[in-house]
Amino acid sequence: MKFTDGMWCLREGISIDWMSNVERLSVEQDVVHLLLNKYQRHRGDTLNSPTISATVTSPLEGIIGVKLVHWAGQNDNGPHYQIASKTGHTTIDQTDGLLLYQSGPASLKINTAPNELGFTWYGDSGQTLTGHSFRSIGYVRDRTTDRTRWTDGLYVEHDGYMLAELNLGVNEKLYGLGERFGPFVKNGQRVDIWNEDGGTSSELAYKNIPFYLSSKGYGVFVRHTGKVSLELQSERTTRVNISVPGQELEYYIIFGSTPKEVLRRYTALTGQPSLVPTWSYNLWLTTSFTTSYDEKTVTGFLDGFRERDIPLGVFHFDTFWMKSYQWCDFQFDKDYFPNATAYLKRLKERGLKISVWLNSYIAQASPLFKEGKEKGYFIKRLDGSVWQWDMWQAGMAIVDFTNPEASKWYTDHLMRLMDMGVDSFKTDFAERIPFQNVKFYDGSDPVRMHNYYSILYNKAVYEAMIGRVGKAKSLLFARSTAPGGQAYPVHWGGDCESTFEAMAESLRGGLSLMLSGYIFWASDIGGFEGTPLPALYKRWVQFGLLSSHSRLHGSSSYRVPWIYGEDCSDVLRDSVKRKISLTPYILQEALHGHQTGVPLMRAMFLEFPDDLNTYTIDTQYMFGSNLLVAPVFTEEGTVTFYVPCNEEDNHRGKWVSWFDYNKTYEPGQWYTEKHDFSSLPILIRPGTVTPINPKLKSPEDDPLDGFKLILNGSIDSENYKIEIVNPENTHEVLKVIDICKLIDDSEMSQKTTRVYTYF
Template sequence: MKFTDGMWCLREGYTIDWMSNVERFAVEDDAVQLLLNKYQRHRGDTLNSSAISAEVTSPLEGVIGVKLVHWAGQLDNGPHFHLNSTKGHAKISSADGAVNYQSGLLNLNIKTSANDLEFVWSTDTQKKLTGHSVRSIGYVRDRTTDKTRWEDGLYIEHEGYMLAELDLGVNEKLYGLGERFGPFVKNGQSVDIWNEDGGTSSELAYKNIPFYLSSKRYGVFVRHAGKVSFELQSERTTRVNISVPGQELEYFVIYGSTPKEVLRRYTALTGQPSLVPSWSYNLWLTTSFTTNYDEQTVTGFLDGFRDRDIPLGVFHFDAFWMKSYQWCDLQFDEDYFPNATAYLKRLKDRGLRISVWLNSYIGQASRLFKEGKEKGYFIKRLDGSVWQWDLWQAGMAIIDFTNPEASEWFTNHLMRLMDMGVDSFKTDFAERIPFKNVKFHDGSDPVRMHNYYSLLYNKAVYEAMTRRVGKAKGLLFARSTAPGGQAYPVHWGGDCESTFEAMAESLRGGLSLMLSGYIFWASDIGGFEGTPPPALYKRWVQFGLLSSHSRLHGSGSYRVPWIYGEDCSEVLRDCVKRKISLTPYILQEALNGHRSGVPLMRAMFLEFPDDPNTYSIDTQYMFGSNLLVAPVFTEDGSVSFYVPRSSEDDTRGKWVSWFDYDKTYESGQWYHETHDFSSLPILIRPGTVTPVNRKLKTPQDDPLNGLEFIVCGEVEDAKVEVVDPEDVHEVIKIAEFASIQDGKNVRIVA
């Protein structure tokens, strides 16, 4: 939120109490307590003005947090994002008008000399990362609200904001803030952390994460469940301005020697990403949303895939598996599926896993509405009545997951579906959560619950699944999330249009989310809104089958390939089989992501932070550590891509085409190519060993029978972990490569 009008003036209706001085400070255990106030000319300046209490802590090594409080007497009903923490790693000292707080290699130096307030975060080499310089910590008084009645005179009420402004350096680039579909580099943008159902072609986002990652090897996480406003060089061109309504702001600066280490520390702080079962990496097919389907239609789709030898792993029933107006009664529509249990068994006999759509809304026509109302399981208005509207399902109510009984009631119905054979749930919606004139069962602040709700929703469904099948075998397909949601995978990109531009914006959104602590992501292959032309369908298939998860899904039209031409079936078959052959590699990279917070699909900047040419690239990515992927976003097949440079790669040989091992690429160069639908730019990184198995029919098959290693360039002391597809946390074989230096571009080692 912007409060200023240029450098010298404030916007009409706002005043800011800037902190300029440390009045006093004290060290208490691993924390520093400070009292900040305005510029002090004499003792009279301590009167009739604001002060801000600041607390400096370190929950984990390499992470330093600051909590700023204006008035401490406010009610705090939560919720708050969970933080993992340890003690005993902070070192505190004071001398020469400053207090120094050190956590690992991260230092925070706070000037305590009179009227010289400054915070500086730096590395152990004293290289400045960011900080608070002059006029950068303040309390904003807002005289424009309904509460501000001038006739109240001396007792006039002001609603206010906490404001913290963090310095930016020359050429510093910012990333993340959740799944954002606009410009990939966030400099110059105004971003509000507030979940909305806005599609992929707007500034609104389903997945808002108040965490940004800097090219200077640090990140900032704002621990606030309500709306957080970021002005990223969009108000002050040398700063990121962070504001929240209310009296308190808490944020953490997270250091890493590389961007990957920043993500490792961020996920250690907010929650380790969970793994997903191996079968989920296979192709998913849905009924699409508003299409007509019944047993005969679904069976026809499945027969078409079988007859064309296109592997298929998961079949998803979208919303109309239930009767209209009765979402979500969690009952198969008997008019279309007269014996759902028997039908699901027939599908599973084909080797398929089953997914069904749901959300946390209960339409008034649902058989569950009356029971939920009587037992108090829904979000309520202040008078105790059920909050309802017609904007999705007629008269719908929303389950209140702060009520443990309501959560258990809902998940018991999911258990019944799992008993019928359902393996996964698409947890749709949860962005349009009311925050005015409502109350939650546990008394939580409704504004803070707006974003946080999606976390409770996904957590309830995910934990219900994992109670039944174990943590290594449960997964969702979720649209909304909040910090910590990486523990409840997978997430997909929401409602995109069927255009090349929407395909590109989907990739931008996914890369941004995966710079925010998430390691898995998918898009609707072919686009959700509209019907893709054949060229777009085939290009999105290529991209979608080189995403962590791959789902064919649309709104009013089916996504089975032969509708678009049999050549589309050929492209899909080749892409699915290629992905299945990469299962050993995908499982290894996913396990690494679980350990480190590094995603499967990586922005080029994340993998090559020492190459400034990668900083703004958002039309290509690394699929794991070894493979560069440049999707084709044009009908004629033309594509431009950059081959990154690193000091290690330069000594290990050249990048090599996946399709032609004799075709090589120089690091640090741009290339322009034209591809037919049988290929796209997939490059193998020099000095790498990539495990593949071309004998696999499904991702669950034995990885050792037919296992091969693609060795690219010169290799020294490489190690490959072969992960058990039945337990994706376990390694069943370690292959070590001490030295391969035979001058070949690629060797296949069986």
């Protein structure tokens, strides 16, 4: 939120009490307590003016947090984002006018000299990261809202905000803040952390994460479940201004010598990304949303895939598997599926996994509505009645997951579906959560529940599934989330249009989310709204099958390839089989992501932080650490892409095309190519070993039977190891291949590309 009118003036009706002085401080073990006040000329300045209490802590090594509190007497009903915490990694030194707070490689210097308040964070080599300088911590009073009644005289009230402004350096760039579909570099933008069902073509977002990553080697996590407003060089061009309504603001500066290290520490703080079952990397096909379908339609789709030799692993039933106006009642519509249990069994006999759509709403026509109302399982109005509206489903109520009995009631119905053969659930919606004139079972603050609700919803469904089938044996397909949601994968990009522009904005959104602690992501292949042209369908298929998860889905039209032309079937077949052959590589990279927070699909700068040319690129990405992917966003097949420069890679050889090892690329160069639908730019990084298995028919097959290694350029034999992950347990490594023991020195030093058959 902007409070100023240029450098010199505040907006009319706004006043800010700026903190300029450390009145006193105390140290209690590894916690620093500060009392901040305004500029002090004499003792009289301590009267009739506010203070802000600041608490400095370090929950984990390399992370230093500050909590700012104006008034401490407010009720705190939560919820709060959960964070990890350890002790014993900090040191505190005090001298006249200075306090140094050290947490592993990161440090915070606080200027405690009279009227010289300042905070400065430093990295391990003494480099300045960010800080608070002149007039950057304050309490804001807004007297322009309906709350202010001037007739109240001395007791006039106002809306209040906590404000913290963090310094930005020259050429510093900012990323993340969840799945945002606008400009990839966030400088110059205003971002409100507030979940909304806004599609993929606006500033609204389904997945808002109050965490941004800086090119200077740090990240900032704002631990606040309500609305967080960030002005990223859009109010003060040298600062990020962070404001939250109310009386307190808590944030953490997370240091990392590389962007990957920042993500590792951020996910260690907010939650380790969970792994998913191997079968989920298969191609998913859906019925689409408003299309007409029944058993005959679905069976026809599946037969068409089999006849065309297109591997398919998961079939998803979207909304109308249930009877209209009854979402959710968790019952297959008998008019279209007269014996759902038997039909699901026949689908399972085809080797398919089954997914069904649901949301956290219960329509008034659902047989479950009366039971939920009587037992108090829904969000209520202040008078105790059920909160309802007609947006989406007529008279729908919303399940209150703060009520343990309501959560169990909801997930018990899901367990019944799993008993029928359902393997996964698409947890749609959960953004339109009311926050005015409502109350939750546990007394949570409704405003703070608006974003947090998505965590409760996804957590309830995910943990019920995992409790039934075991760790990493199932997954969600979720649309909304908040910090910590990486523990409940997978997430997809929501309602995009069927255009090349929407395909590009989807990639921007995915890359931004995966710079926010998430390692898995998918988009609706072909676009959700509209019917894609055949060229777009084929290009999105190529891109979608080089995403961590791949789902054909639309709104009012089907996404089976042959309705767009049999050449679309050919492109889909090739793309699916290519992804399946990459299963050993994908499983290895996913396991590393689980351990480190580094995503499968990576913004270029995340993998090449020393190449400044990569910092603004948002039309290509690294798929794992070895493969560069540049999707084609034009009908004619023209694509421009950049080959990154890395000093360590440069002497090991050249980048080569996945399709033709004789086609090489120089680092640090831009290329423009024209591709037909049989290819796209997929480049193999020099100095890498990529495990593949072209013999696999599905990701779950034996990875050792047909296992091969693609060696490109000279290999660092002392450090290079390949982990073959067990497809039946994605946490388990079946075998570690030490490259130096496998290949002789002369082979290791070659700068060509070769395929090595291991088994």
